[in-house]
Amino acid sequence: MKQRNFIQQIIDNDNSSGKHDGRVHTRFPPEPNGYLHIGHAKAIYLNFSIAKEFGGKCNLRFDDTNPIAEEEEFVNSIKEDIEWLGYDWGDRLYFASDYFNEMHAHAITLIEKGLAYVCDLSNDKIREMRGTLTSPGVESPFRNRSIEENMDLFSQMKSGQFSNGEKTLRAKIDMSHPNINMRDPIIYRILHADHHRTGKDWCIYPMYDWAHGLEDSIERITHSLCSLEFEDHRPLYNWFLESIDVFQPQQIEFARLNLNYTILSKRKLKKLVEDNIVESWDDPRMPTLSGMRRRGYSPSSIRDFMDEIGVAKRNNIMDIAKLESILRIDLNKKSLRRLAVLDPIKVVITNYDSNKIEYLSAINNHEDDSTGKRNIPFSNEIFIERNDFMEDPPRKFFRLSPGSEVRLKYAYFITCQKVIKNDSGDIIEIHCTYDPNSKGGKSPDGRKVKGTIHWVCSKNAIDAKVNIYDRLFNSPNPESSDNLINDINDDSLIVNENCKLEPSLAEGNIGEVFQFERLGYFTKDKKSTIDEFIFNRTVSLRDSWSKIKNK
Numbered sequence: 001m002k003q004r005n006f007i008q009q010i011i012d013n014d015n016s017s018g019k020h021d022g023r024v025h026t027r028f029p030p031e032p033n034g035y036l037h038i039g040h041a042k043a044i045y046l047n048f049s050i051a052k053e054f055g056g057k058c059n060l061r062f063d064d065t066n067p068i069a070e071e072e073e074f075v076n077s078i079k080e081d082i083e084w085l086g087y088d089w090g091d092r093l094y095f096a097s098d099y100f101n102e103m104h105a106h107a108i109t110l111i112e113k114g115l116a117y118v119c120d121l122s123n124d125k126i127r128e129m130r131g132t133l134t135s136p137g138v139e140s141p142f143r144n145r146s147i148e149e150n151m152d153l154f155s156q157m158k159s160g161q162f163s164n165g166e167k168t169l170r171a172k173i174d175m176s177h178p179n180i181n182m183r184d185p186i187i188y189r190i191l192h193a194d195h196h197r198t199g200k201d202w203c204i205y206p207m208y209d210w211a212h213g214l215e216d217s218i219e220r221i222t223h224s225l226c227s228l229e230f231e232d233h234r235p236l237y238n239w240f241l242e243s244i245d246v247f248q249p250q251q252i253e254f255a256r257l258n259l260n261y262t263i264l265s266k267r268k269l270k271k272l273v274e275d276n277i278v279e280s281w282d283d284p285r286m287p288t289l290s291g292m293r294r295r296g297y298s299p300s301s302i303r304d305f306m307d308e309i310g311v312a313k314r315n316n317i318m319d320i321a322k323l324e325s326i327l328r329i330d331l332n333k334k335s336l337r338r339l340a341v342l343d344p345i346k347v348v349i350t351n352y353d354s355n356k357i358e359y360l361s362a363i364n365n366h367e368d369d370s371t372g373k374r375n376i377p378f379s380n381e382i383f384i385e386r387n388d389f390m391e392d393p394p395r396k397f398f399r400l401s402p403g404s405e406v407r408l409k410y411a412y413f414i415t416c417q418k419v420i421k422n423d424s425g426d427i428i429e430i431h432c433t434y435d436p437n438s439k440g441g442k443s444p445d446g447r448k449v450k451g452t453i454h455w456v457c458s459k460n461a462i463d464a465k466v467n468i469y470d471r472l473f474n475s476p477n478p479e480s481s482d483n484l485i486n487d488i489n490d491d492s493l494i495v496n497e498n499c500k501l502e503p504s505l506a507e508g509n510i511g512e513v514f515q516f517e518r519l520g521y522f523t524k525d526k527k528s529t530i531d532e533f534i535f536n537r538t539v540s541l542r543d544s545w546s547k548i549k550n551k
Contacts, residue, residue, distance in 0.1 A: 005311040022221040024056030032074035034266040035281040035288040045306040048087040059121040061087035067195040118153040137183045160280040213237035216249040224249040224290035227256040255312040260476040280487040285472040296523030296538030301330040339502045340516040344383035352380035381458040398451035406451040463499040466534035468494040
């Protein structure tokens with residue numbers, strides 16, 4: 001049996017002791033200021049799977065406390081991503097803005113207890129007076145205002161009588177506390193901005209540290225699962241909740257997901273979009289869930305990856321090759337096989353009837369007999385990959401060359417007899433003969449043919465554009481780069497305009513993944529139309545990146 005992770009062990013102990021009355025209630029609390037990425041998938045997987053394992057509940061709650069950065073577009077994309085991953089929040093969809101009145105009332109309680117004050121210092125000055133890890137902070141000159149004055153000023157803040165940044169509400173804790181987060185943090189700031197849900201109802205907005213713990217408390221969350229960067233904030237959350245005497249969830253921190261060759265900073269991802277380095281948030285090179293979905297990732301492969309890497313207490317960087325390996329295993333089981341030629345050169349079979357088209361039987365998926373077979377057209381003119389032919393091949397080149405015989409998958413043996421070139425000396429056509437007794441790729445006389453290549457019938461082929469996607473960055477740790485642009489992989493997108501595909505691919509659905517035999521896994525892009533077929537490579541058949549980088 002797989003060893004239980006430390007979070008499961010904590011909840012096991014809680015249930016044994018009767019803590020929380022045996023309840024397990026988690027939440028996934030995204031901020032709607034961007035699209036979710038693969039790092040968020042770990043938090044989604046953890047919160048929803050923990051709740052399911054213990055027969056509990058998991059809420060979806062949007063921390064929409066910053067109207068400047070948040071949009072309805074991001075809310076909708078987040079819900080779509082979570083559903084795509086296979087999780088359901090039921091009737092438990094909440095927003096921080098649902099609790100603005102309660103948060104405001106609790107802030108008044110702090111003021112009434114002498115535990116919060118209105119401060120006139122600018123944000124820069126507050127930061128300057130905060131101190132460092134080795135030196136204490138300096139108290140604000142407004143720290144000792146009377147409760148009555150603070151109540152009046154806070155009321156004026158709420159009613160819109162001050163401009164942005166003119167005043168803040170701060171907690172009165174300890175400016176010499178060893179934990180900098182406890183040095184009179186800001187609770188409310190003034191923002192005259194339209195909120196995507198509350199419009200102009202509010203011009204003061206709670207800071208994340210004030211809102212976060214309160215939201216968990218209001219929803220009666222039992223186990224508040226957070227990434228490690230919130231560990232130093234836990235004493236502040238506890239101080240807030242203890243000061244206003246409300247339900248206190250149990251916060252547990254875990255290591256966030258980090259991947260090599262990937263950035264998972266929403267700020268940096270947003271810059272890639274804004275600077276047109278990528279097409280959009282769902283560009284298939286992006287680590288966003290919408291980008292991965294468009295590229296052809298399956299939700300089950302992402303869940304399997306999260307299960308495989310487990311839950312740790314220390315941050316580390318996972319190898320993206322592991323994710324790609326799990327993806328290949330998943331797609332290999334599910335994907336229908338199809339024939340496609342990405343860099344075509346025409347082959348004319350001179351002894352095959354030019355007026356004849358026959359249909360050959362091809363296996364849909366060698367891993368799943370239930371998918372059956374399909375018929376593919378064959379004629380005297382076909383396309384093969386340009387790199388499957390060499391006029392002067394090296395030793396052990398087992399594909400097509402002058403005088404050599406090769407097997408066409410599902411079809412016949414062919415032998416190259418002649419090469420046709422243009423005036424520039426470029427090969428434009430290959431003439432071959434076929435063995436009519438080798439139908440299905442079987443030798444009638446037991447002769448050995450080492451090479452097998454794929455092909456597409458030229459008379460029935462559909463034209464397509466195929467995008468070959470690869471890793472966006474060259475270095476394993478682009479997060480540490482001073483200039484992301486300089487680290488961009490110039491070959492992260494290669495567009496093949498003149499590809500030839502077997503006709504059945506015209507019927508594939510957007511997002512359906514196929515294995516193009518010998519080439520990799522590909523999916524039809526959302527921009528594909530009946531007039532222009534566009535396919536994206538999801539992942540290659542095997543990992544070639546490490547070989548290239550290690551040369």
